Amino acid sequence: MKDKEILMEVKDLVTRFYTEDGVVKALEGVSFTLYKGETLALVGETGCGKSVTALSILRLLPISGKTLKGEVLFYDEETKARLKYNEKGPIPVLTLEPQDMLKLRGFGMSLITQDPMTSLNPVYTVGDQLMEVIKLHKKLPDNETKKLALKLLEDVELTPPEEIFNKYPHQLSGGQRQRIVISISLAAEPALIFADEPTTALDVTIQARVLELMQELKEEFQTSLILITHNLGIVAETSDRVGVMYAGRVVEVADKYTLFNRPLHPYTQGLIAAVPVITEKREELSYIPGTVPNLIHPPTGCRFHPRCPYATDICKEKIPELKAVETDDHFVECWNIDAVIKDLAEKGGAC
């Protein structure tokens, strides 16, 4: 990172879902910091709370979900000006008035969802959906709204834009649809975009171009990106820093080179070792024993302890805190971090 200007701070986010089967403890104190201009990847397996984190920050949780605790501070001065938010200090996202929140989603942050088939309205044309967002946020005259919409379509390489403008979502391919969603998310030029598994529904060759395009647009529009994915390959390809999530906690945060070369949390280590990669042939894949816990009855203490090779008594009782280890931008939460580091030293540093 060239200049480490903080864009957003997320502190101790606690989110619950109230379901018929019981209370799902989806987020249990999620904290991380996002710097201006960076791509932060949130990586983890199904149900670890990656998407819920994004939805909690955007305050778009379904009715059954509720954020009980925590703080989200948004530091962007430009967004403050555009929101006409006059209070001192950062924008407290979670306590913002609803009408301000509406503006913040758009000027401040936007969301690219996983499945473009369900996030686009099937009965409106692409143009209508794009213009709706522009009208809501920019309040331009009609002809300029359309001009901007066509420019956005061109930005995401949908050509000819005039033709795409009049099409319905079902007339487009998956890759094209995802580009529409990206163009909508860019419409109000937000400071931060959440991309929730943006390419999971796409084929590898299409995915490659969509990811590249997102990087280019990120530079052009000077936004920051929170990329939510389960694919470690995409993390290695596109992110600057990585937050690893497990069962509703961020367990490790580091820049991507550090994370892949010297993962310190036992879960991160297990996750990276479990992925088969084409650059090396392994006889046997190592794996993490057991399965992801049920979050209605999560394990006490550190939620990873039942699957952890380093687990000791304290792990069963208290949740460890995310602390800087080795360098000041490598954060790990683990009671037995010293044992992990000692083990790494014996193995010769590399994992």
Add this chain to the structure above:
Amino acid sequence: MDRPLLEVKNLTKYFSFQRGLFRKETFYLRAVDDVSFSLERKKTLGIVGESGCGKTTLGKTLVGLYKPDSGSITLTPDGKSIDMVNPKDDELKTIRKTIQMVFQDPQSSLNPRWPIRNIVGEPLEILKLTRGRKEKESRVIELLETVGLKPEHINRYPHEFSGGQRQRIGIARALASQPDLIVLDEPTSAVDVSVQAQVLNLLRDLQKERNMSYIFISHDLGVVHHMADEIAVQYLGQIVEYGDSEKVFNNPLHPYTKALLSALPVADPEFEAHKKRIILKGTLPNAINPPSGCRFHTRCQELVDEKRCKSECPMLREVEKDHKVACWIYD
């Protein structure tokens, strides 16, 4: 004895459907088009390709769930060859015993109203492999233990298991008849990374123990690289590159394989930083009216001889030992 376990020659499977006013016009979707390969004992053939390239149709045709339109599939389980396209009545059972399949989605391939005892026991019953309830039950328990499940799971129903466990049940069912060949259709695409590794390890151990062959169908190149000895790359129903796994991965010859490998995000940031990415233009053409000539020509980044690529379809030819490619560049 020298014949390979499975030999496939010029296999073709078209799906026909009617469209238009009064459904007058008949269209053909060429899901598998002129596919040939052979598979030796104890080996794994990986079939890779993007969605809609006909991987799953190929797999289902191989186990006999679809009847091919033309071509031959020859199975040689123990010295005696069986024509799988037109089997004699008494050969059908041998085929079923020899080839089994594990499906992509364990949720939809396990009967939700049946306990595991019935699901895993069904092949034993149909193929008359056990006598009496006691023997069947002990066999089922044995199979469950082989795939890492517990004997007490025998009376549970599919919904009581996690995704990884359900896939293990599917594997146990496939193992019941002690097959020589298992067709695995995206066996780990529905499970998480940490569980995927468990399932892949299990499959490899079972293969070694039981001298089985696998046909491993997947869109995940990393997983295929880990599992397969040989690889076939499929594009719009045709195999465009086929050969030894290491050779295909280290020295991809077909422009499509090159693009596919370069597009794959690898969990290694240093590798990613130095990688040259080939971005294909356009999207996958419709398999109902595939492009003329070489089917890849509409997206190809190295068209050698435009006229020829557009009009003539290249055949698979051996470019180096154990490495074939269908492309005019290597003519």
